[in-house]
Amino acid sequence: KQEVTQIPAALSVPEGENLVLNCSFTDSAIYNLQWFRQDPGKGLTSLLLIQSSQREQTSGRLNASLDKSSGRSTLYIAASQPGDSATYLCAVQHGSSNTGKLIFGQGTTLQVKP
Amino acid sequence: AAGVIQSPRHLIKEKRETATLKCYPIPRHDTVYWYQQGPGQDPQFLISFYEKMQSDKGSIPDRFSAQQFSDYHSELNMSSLELGDSALYFCASSLTGSEQYFGPGTRLTVT
Numbered sequence: 707k708q709e710v711t712q713i714p715a716a717l718s719v720p721e722g723e724n725l726v727l728n729c730s731f732t733d734s735a736i737y738n739l740q741w742f743r744q745d746p747g748k749g750l751t752s753l754l755l756i757q758s759s760q761r762e763q764t765s766g767r768l769n770a771s772l773d774k775s776s777g778r779s780t781l782y783i784a785a786s787q788p789g790d791s792a793t794y795l796c797a798v799q800h801g802s803s804n805t806g807k808l809i810f811g812q813g814t815t816l817q818v819k820p
Numbered sequence: 821a822a823g824v825i826q827s828p829r830h831l832i833k834e835k836r837e838t839a840t841l842k843c844y845p846i847p848r849h850d851t852v853y854w855y856q857q858g859p860g861q862d863p864q865f866l867i868s869f870y871e872k873m874q875s876d877k878g879s880i881p882d883r884f885s886a887q888q889f890s891d892y893h894s895e896l897n898m899s900s901l902e903l904g905d906s907a908l909y910f911c912a913s914s915l916t917g918s919e920q921y922f923g924p925g926t927r928l929t930v931t
Binding site for chain 1: 853
């Protein structure tokens with residue numbers, strides 16, 4: 707059974723700091739991995755999608771890497787801002803089916819202090 | 821750009837009542853997913869449809885059913901509601917093999 711773990715559960719940093727969020731999964735047979743942002747009580751905003759054949763994806767100040775063989779992904783946020791404060795969730799789409807469900811980690815709640 | 825639309829955004833029901841949640845996927849997306857997110861929990865997959873046929877099923881209670889219609893919108897029907905059904909319900913859509921886009925969610929409160 708696929709399990710997704712995110713470390714740390716919570717993180718507080720001063721504005722301007724670069725930071726790394728970690729995600730690990732137990733079964734390397736994934737189709738893709740997606741990083742989301744969720745503000746309290748709100749919906750999920752897709753940040754980055756990494757296909758299983760890719761090593762990394764970049765969007766603005768965000769960079770996500772994927773090491774499928776070791777079951778790990780990282781989300782790197784450069785020059786953090788107070789507006790980045792939110793919960794960040796990683797999710798894997800399991801197996802060979804491209805219509806498969808996403809399995810989520812518990813998330814990392816980030817607070818960026820001005 | 822068009823996003824996933826969910827209605828209603830908020831719903832309050834009493835125990836043992838029935839609720840219907842609606843989802844309108846992004847145009848031309850061929851797959852719809854339903855997820856449930858309890859308080860302080862991560863989203864849990866309920867059910868999905870590919871081209872109007874059920875494609876996968878998660879831990880969806882027998883009291884819940886869903887379908888996708890000819891216009892590609894989907895409905896999640898929930899009967900005999902329990903207090904534990906109170907949660908955020910998300911619909912997501914995707915084009916085969918691409919990222920899933922989530923709607924704003926329906927917050928269901930069962931009293």
